[in-house]
Amino acid sequence: MSKRINRNIYRSLLILSFLGINGLILFGLSTTLSYLNSGADRSSMLHLEANLDESYLPKMNWDRAKNLGRPIGDQTLMEIEKDYLSAWHVRNMAYKSNDPFGIHDYYTDSARVKLFDIINLNKANDIELNTTTLAHNPKIEFYSTDGTLVVISDNNVTSYEEIYKADKLLVKQRDTTNYQIMMLLEDGFWRIRHLEINSKELETVQLETQDSINRVEDINSIKGVNYYPKDSPWDMFGKKFNDSIIDADYKLIKSMGLNTIRIFIQYEDFGKANVLKEKLDKLKVALDLAQENNINVIVTLFDFYGNYDVSDWTITDRHAEQIVTIFKDHKAIIAWDIKNEPDLDFDSRGKEMILAWLENMILNIKNWDKNHPVTIGWSSPQAAINLSKEVDFVSFHYYQDLNAFEYAMDNLKLEIPNKPIVLQEYGISSYSGIWNLYKGSEKKQAAYYEQIQKVIKEKNIPYVFWTLFDFEEVPVDVAGRLPWRTKKQHYFGCIDKKGNKKAYFKHLK
Amino acid sequence: MRLKHIFYILLFTTSLYTLGYKSSGDSPTSVLKTTKTDYIAGDPITLEFEANTSLDLKLILKNSNGTSIVEPSKNGNKHLFVIPKNFTKKSGPCYWRLLFKGQITSQGILNITPNMDNPVHIESYFGPRSIIAGNKDYSMLVVVPTDLYDNPVPKSTKVSVKHQFENNIQIDSISTGNLYASKMIFSTEKTGRILVSSSCENINSKEFTSKVFPSTAMSFEIDYKREHKFADGNQVVEFSTSIIKDKFDNVLSNGTMVYFIIENNDGYQLKTMGTTLNGIASAKMLHPTQKESWKIKAYITGASESNTLELNFDAAIKNYKVHISENNREIVIGPLESFMDQVVPDGIPIKMGIYDLNKKLVDTKIITSRKGMGKFTLSNDFFSHGNYFLEIKSAGITKKFNIELK
Numbered sequence: 001m002s003k004r005i006n007r008n009i010y011r012s013l014l015i016l017s018f019l020g021i022n023g024l025i026l027f028g029l030s031t032t033l034s035y036l037n038s039g040a041d042r043s044s045m046l047h048l049e050a051n052l053d054e055s056y057l058p059k060m061n062w063d064r065a066k067n068l069g070r071p072i073g074d075q076t077l078m079e080i081e082k083d084y085l086s087a088w089h090v091r092n093m094a095y096k097s098n099d100p101f102g103i104h105d106y107y108t109d110s111a112r113v114k115l116f117d118i119i120n121l122n123k124a125n126d127i128e129l130n131t132t133t134l135a136h137n138p139k140i141e142f143y144s145t146d147g148t149l150v151v152i153s154d155n156n157v158t159s160y161e162e163i164y165k166a167d168k169l170l171v172k173q174r175d176t177t178n179y180q181i182m183m184l185l186e187d188g189f190w191r192i193r194h195l196e197i198n199s200k201e202l203e204t205v206q207l208e209t210q211d212s213i214n215r216v217e218d219i220n221s222i223k224g225v226n227y228y229p230k231d232s233p234w235d236m237f238g239k240k241f242n243d244s245i246i247d248a249d250y251k252l253i254k255s256m257g258l259n260t261i262r263i264f265i266q267y268e269d270f271g272k273a274n275v276l277k278e279k280l281d282k283l284k285v286a287l288d289l290a291q292e293n294n295i296n297v298i299v300t301l302f303d304f305y306g307n308y309d310v311s312d313w314t315i316t317d318r319h320a321e322q323i324v325t326i327f328k329d330h331k332a333i334i335a336w337d338i339k340n341e342p343d344l345d346f347d348s349r350g351k352e353m354i355l356a357w358l359e360n361m362i363l364n365i366k367n368w369d370k371n372h373p374v375t376i377g378w379s380s381p382q383a384a385i386n387l388s389k390e391v392d393f394v395s396f397h398y399y400q401d402l403n404a405f406e407y408a409m410d411n412l413k414l415e416i417p418n419k420p421i422v423l424q425e426y427g428i429s430s431y432s433g434i435w436n437l438y439k440g441s442e443k444k445q446a447a448y449y450e451q452i453q454k455v456i457k458e459k460n461i462p463y464v465f466w467t468l469f470d471f472e473e474v475p476v477d478v479a480g481r482l483p484w485r486t487k488k489q490h491y492f493g494c495i496d497k498k499g500n501k502k503a504y505f506k507h508l509k
Numbered sequence: 510m511r512l513k514h515i516f517y518i519l520l521f522t523t524s525l526y527t528l529g530y531k532s533s534g535d536s537p538t539s540v541l542k543t544t545k546t547d548y549i550a551g552d553p554i555t556l557e558f559e560a561n562t563s564l565d566l567k568l569i570l571k572n573s574n575g576t577s578i579v580e581p582s583k584n585g586n587k588h589l590f591v592i593p594k595n596f597t598k599k600s601g602p603c604y605w606r607l608l609f610k611g612q613i614t615s616q617g618i619l620n621i622t623p624n625m626d627n628p629v630h631i632e633s634y635f636g637p638r639s640i641i642a643g644n645k646d647y648s649m650l651v652v653v654p655t656d657l658y659d660n661p662v663p664k665s666t667k668v669s670v671k672h673q674f675e676n677n678i679q680i681d682s683i684s685t686g687n688l689y690a691s692k693m694i695f696s697t698e699k700t701g702r703i704l705v706s707s708s709c710e711n712i713n714s715k716e717f718t719s720k721v722f723p724s725t726a727m728s729f730e731i732d733y734k735r736e737h738k739f740a741d742g743n744q745v746v747e748f749s750t751s752i753i754k755d756k757f758d759n760v761l762s763n764g765t766m767v768y769f770i771i772e773n774n775d776g777y778q779l780k781t782m783g784t785t786l787n788g789i790a791s792a793k794m795l796h797p798t799q800k801e802s803w804k805i806k807a808y809i810t811g812a813s814e815s816n817t818l819e820l821n822f823d824a825a826i827k828n829y830k831v832h833i834s835e836n837n838r839e840i841v842i843g844p845l846e847s848f849m850d851q852v853v854p855d856g857i858p859i860k861m862g863i864y865d866l867n868k869k870l871v872d873t874k875i876i877t878s879r880k881g882m883g884k885f886t887l888s889n890d891f892f893s894h895g896n897y898f899l900e901i902k903s904a905g906i907t908k909k910f911n912i913e914l915k
Contacts, residue, residue, distance in 0.1 A: 069649070069691070095575060110659050117595045118575035127578050141687055145649035146636025151687055161576060163569065170578065171569065171608055179573070182653065182661075182688045184634075193653070194661055194688050197573040197601045 052082070056089040057273050057314045058132070059321075063139035070143045072150075077140070080150060080183065083190035088133055091115060092311065095129040098122055108184055108191045130162040130310040134317060134360070148185040153178070153198065160360060162310060162353075169352050174360075218296065218334055219373065219393050219420040222462035224260030225253060226425055230469040230495075234303075234478055236263060237270075237282040246286055249468065250293040257509045260334060261290065262298040262424065262464050265323060267305035273315045275322040283323075287332045296334035298424075298464070299327070300377060303340055304477060308349050308357040316357070317364055328369035336365050336372055337395060337424070341379035343386065355386060362390045377424050381408040388416045397425035402448060406455050420462065426452060427466035429488035430502065436488065446503035453507045465508070469493040539566060539588070539607060539614060546617070550600045550624040550658050554592040558607065562586050567608040572599050578608075597621065600660035623656040623663055629710045630655050635717040640696045641724050642757050647693040648719040654685065654709040661688045662709070670694075672705045674721075696721045698757040723759035726813040731769070731805065733818060735796070739825035740904075741847055742798035743854045748781070750807060750815065752788035760788035769807045773797070798857055799905025800824040826853060826904035837912040838889070842901060843882035852881035857904060859883040864898040871897070878903075887914060 060081060083106060090102035098119050103112050122128065135158040142151040155178045162172045178199040183190045229249060232240040253261060263286065270279045290297045301320055327333060338361050342354050358376060365374050373392030378384040384396035394416055398405055412421055430445040432438050449465075456463050470493035479486040494505045539560035548554055558581070560566060568579040568590040577595070581588035596603050600623040606616040632653040640646040650670060654662045668690045670681045674697050683690045694705055696719075705717045735746040748769050753761045767790035771779040783792035790807075801822050807815040825847045832841040840861065845853045857878040863871045871892070876883050883903070892914050899910040 091575075114574045114595070114599070114659070118577060121577055121593055121595055122575075125578065125580075129576050131576075142689070142691070144634060144636070144651050144691070145647070145693070146634075148636060149634050149651055149689075151689060153687065163576065163578060165567075165578060169611075170567065171606075171611055171613070173569075173606075173613075180687055195573050196661060196688065199602070 052086060052089065053273060055311065055315065056085060056092075056132070057318045058085070058088075059135040059314075059317070060085075061135070061137045063137065065139060067140040068142040070145050070147060072140050072143045076143075076147070080140075080152075080190050081138075084138070084152070084181070084183065084192075087192045092131045092133070094119055095122070095131055096311070098128060105189055106191055108186065108193045111192050111194065126166045128164040128167075130164065132160055132310045132313050134158040134160060134314060134364075150183050150185075150190070152181045152183065154181060155179075155198075160310060160313065160356070162356065172352070172356055219422065220460075220462055222260045222296070222298075222334070222422055222464060223258050224262060224296075224298070224462075224464040225256075225258055225494075226464055226467045227253070227261040227263055228467065228469070228471070230471070233469075233471040233473070234264070234475045235266070235269070236286070237266075237279050241282050241285075243285050243289060247289050247293070250289055250295055253468065254293050254295060256505075259294075260296045260298065260464060262300060262337065264300045264303040264340065266303045267301075267316075267319060269304075270319070270323070273318040275319060280323070280326060283327070287327065287330050291330070291332040295332065297332045298335050298337050298375075299323075299333055300337040300340050302338065302361075305339070306345055306349065308345070308354050310353075310356075313357065313360060316361070320361060320365060321368055324365050324368045328371060333372055335393070336369070336374050337377050338362065338365065338374060340377045341397065342376060343379050343383035358387055359390055362387070375422070375424075381412045384412060384421075385415055388419065391419070393420040393422060395422045395424035398423060399426065399428075402451055405452060406459075409455070409459060409461065423456065423461050423463045425464065425466045427492045429491040430470075431488040431491040433487060435484035440488070440491070442503040446507060449504035449507040465494075467492050468495060470496045470502075472497060539564065539609070541615065541617070542587075547620045547622070548597070549626070550598050550621050550656060550660055552597060552621075554597050554619060556590040556592065556605065558588040558590070559586055560588055564588075564609060569606045569608055569613075570596050570603060571606075572596055572603045573601055574599055592619075598658040598660075600624075600656070600658070623660040624658060625656060625662065625666075625710065627657040629662060629712050630657070630659070631707065631709055631712055631714040633707055633714045633717070635705060635719070638718065639720045639722055642696050642698055642700050642721050642755065642759055643724045644695055644698065647695045648703070648705070649691055649693050650705055650707060650717065651689050651691045652683075652685075652707045652709065652714070653689050654712075661685075666690075666709060668707055668709045670705065670707045672703055674701060674703045675699070694719060698759075700759045723761050724755035724757060726753045726761050726765065726809050727756055728813045729753045729807070729815050731807045731815040731818050733805070733820060737848075738821065738823050739848045740797045740799050740801060740822035741825040741853065742796055742857055744796045745793045746796060746820070747791055747793050748783075748805060748807070748818075749791035750785070750789055753785060753790070753809070753813075754788060761785055763787065765790070765809060767792070767807050767809055769794075769805055772804045774802050797822055798825075798903075823848075824905060826857070826906065828906060829903060829908075831901060831908055831910070833910065833912060836915045838887045838892075838914060840885045840887070840899065840901070841882065842884070842903065843878065845878050845881045845883075845904065853878060855879050859901065859903040861885050861902075862900040863887070863892070864900070866896050866898070868898065 087106035090106050094100050094103055094115065100116055100119055103115055107115060136154050137156050138152050138154040140150060141153050156176045157179055158176050160174045163170045177197055180196045180198040181192060182194040184193050228234060228236055229245050232238055270276060287297060301323065302316065324336065338358060342358060345354055362374050375391050375393050375395045376387060378386065378396045380400065381396045381398065384394050388394050428445050428448040430440050430442045432440045471490050474486055474489040479489050494502050494508060496502050539558045542557040542559050556568065558566065562583060562585065566581055566588050570577050570579060570592065574595065577593065579590045579593065581590050600621045603619040603621055604616065605619065606613045632655065634651040635648060637648055640648055652668050654666060654668060656662060662685055664685060666685045668683050668685060670683060670692045672679055672694050681692060683692050694703060700721050700723050703719045703721060705719065707714045730751040731748055733746055733748050736744045750767060755761065763786055765785045766782060767785060768780060768782045769792050771794060779794060781792040781794050783790040803820040805818040805820060826845050829843060829845050842859055845857055847853045855878060859876050859878060861874045865871055874885050876885065894914055896911065896913050899912060901908045
């Protein structure tokens with residue numbers, strides 16, 4: 001009998017180990033294969049021409065007043081604009097890498113040597129310039145009768161420049177300059193012959209720090225929730241977009257005594273520089289419904305964006321410009337949140353670069369929309385000091401030790417005494433399972449909220465908690481694939497997957 | 510509580526530290542000693558600052574070509590920044606900013622003017638190079654004078670433009686504006702070449718040529734030439750124009766296409782064409798094969814037209830005989846004889862229509878004459894026995910027969 005049992009045990013062990021080894025081999029093979037398939041896109045071998053509207057799209061305001069010489073047609077103007085922008089682009093790229101690639105195409109013989117001189121000088125001194133121009137206001141001054149020479153004046157060219165020496169950022173500067181340009185039509189290219197600065201003074205742009213915000217009281221009275229519909233977390237404007245679900249959720253939020261939601265605009269999902277109309281339509285529906293339900297909306301831009309490089313600025317500018325200018329008069333919007341937790345990218349992308357990008361974006365959004373305040377959703381109270389002068393109100397997220405919250409809040413108030421401070425995300429997961437050793441529970445969650453809501457009430461802190469629902473699915477982009485990271489993301493809601501109110505619901509009022 | 514205190518102390522010291530750091534960044538005691546701000550391109554420029562020797566100062570330079578950074582050479586408390594040649598050679602504003610620990614502590618502008626002491630360089634662009642006579646059309650000369658270092662010369666620099674036509678040489682003075690100076694050279698009434706050159710600061714450009722072409726043609730006359738007046742379908746009639754000129758009496762450019770449109774008395778149109786040589790275009794057309802009268806008019810498309818010419822042709826063939834074979838299946842036409850009773854040249858068309866008794870067309874046969882004769886054969890296979898009606902046409906003469914095919 002025992003022999004038989006032993007034999008069965010050996011058998012099952014053998015079979016199990018066989019299956020296990022097979023599984024491991026398959027796993028190894030698949031990871032090797034997927035590793036080999038990763039990396040550079042094969043088409044990059046072809047050195048295909050990069051499309052200018054994916055890399056450089058500064059604002060172009062043509063002054064179409066009549067020019068001297070031959071009248072200019074739309075087609076010619078388009079061709080000139082394309083080559084003119086390319087000329088700036090290759091120049092920016094050449095100064096960044098100190099490699100004159102592309103200069104030949106867009107500068108005539110005598111113009112290009114001057115650029116080569118600067119490139120050689122900078123190369124010798126280990127200086128790199130990370131430059132972009134953000135806005136141009138060109139006007140055709142003169143177009144020769146035979147159509148081969150054009151003189152352009154380009155006023156108030158806003159440029160941003162970071163100067164690096166030995167890979168160390170020395171200084172960043174933003175200025176506006178007036179230029180006078182002569183271009184010649186050679187070999188089918190409009191090439192720059194002369195590029196001259198036309199103004200005496202270099203105007204350095206100062207950030208406007210004192211912007212009148214008429215909604216400061218609104219900011220101070222924010223009681224809100226970070227909102228995603230139950231079935232489409234991190235993808236509010238995707239295929240599952242449903243206005244009746246959103247409307248019902250809004251009514252629920254309103255019934256909870258809340259007055260604000262925070263929503264997210266995914267950068268790539270919305271189409272980068274060419275924002276998709278379909279997405280804008282959905283956003284409009286969501287905002288209109290919010291207005292109907294008397295709910296204010298904090299719109300968070302650039303979700304899942306992570307480049308920030310100067311060469312990408314004109315592209316992100318166009319993205320934000322389209323969204324902000326369309327909705328700048330929308331009554332439901334209470335504020336623009338430029339970026340969710342940008343400080344988490346400080347290590348990977350560089351703090352200076354990200355702050356410069358944010359500063360530029362603040363300046364832009366304030367320029368496009370003078371009605372709505374601007375903020376940045378920092379991931380911690382420590383990070384919220386950054387750019388506190390530039391934003392209209394400060395937002396931070398708090399997922400640290402609950403007992404230290406009050407101190408953190410007090411300190412922040414001390415640092416930034418005259419601007420509203422919003423607790424823009426906080427919460428705790430009720431996840432209880434193998435990955436956190438069954439430590440979480442709805443009870444603990446409720447206790448957390450009881451404690452923090454008390455402080456919030458006492459100190460009158462505007463708050464936006466995370467989040468309305470427990471989610472069935474959480475995209476990989478949010479917290480990665482590791483189960484001990486991603487699992488808890490499913491259980492932050494105040495309403496569980498079945499639609500029941502969780503224990504902490506009662507503490508929210 | 511203790512934690513809170515420590516935090517406060519930490520915060521206080523860090524804020525103090527940052528404040529101190531900033532204030533030292535804002536005002537390092539550096540004084541610009543160089544007072545000169547206006548330079549001529551190519552002049553060596555050195556900016557001298559007086560500051561503590563230990564300070565690590567850098568100078569950022571920016572001009573229209575780009576940006577760079579200069580490190581100083583120190584001599585005691587003198588910080589000497591030697592501006593690189595790229596920047597001293599370039600005219601226009603050269604902005605400098607003094608950098609200390611990432612902060613701009615002072616800034617200024619060097620005004621560099623183009624170097625006009627050395628010979629200038631003239632770039633000129635001229636076009637279009639072919640224009641039409643009559644004072645309306647023009648070529649444009651664009652002059653871009655630059656100095657030794659390829660800087661555009663200052664605004665209002667005088668440029669003289671010379672142009673010559675026949676015995677007339679004209680000199681105009683223009684001045685540069687935004688990088689360039691331009692002058693329109695209007696066409697003359699006479700055709701020919703206009704030679705253009707320019708000079709600036711005693712430096713002369715090369716020579717450019719604009720060719721003045723005749724303007725659009727005025728109306729003209731046409732005439733004809735032919736060997737005889739008979740419609741023999743063999744000789745050619747030659748049409749030619751008078752010398753075609755524009756309104757300034759310039760003979761039209763060689764190679765201008767002239768179309769001759771001929772309308773015959775049936776209303777059909779024939780077309781022939783020729784190109785002008787020394788103002789005259791000629792074209793040819795074959796005589797008709799029957800008596801006809803033609804109206805001819807010549808056109809230059811979109812520009813002008815001629816008078817209408819009338820031309821009559823007399824019949825060359827007065828009559829012909831038709832011989833029908835015994836079984837009526839072979840029909841021989843001829844001999845066809847011309848105006849001097851000579852046998853006509855080969856190729857006169859002969860057409861025969863074959864109808865059945867109900868006057869319904871069964872077949873049409875067309876042949877051309879050979880040695881003055883033409884022959885039709887009505888095959889057994891196609892034309893069954895019975896009565897037919899034949900209509901033969903040649904040289905405008907029609908003959909009709911009723912036949913019975915056996």
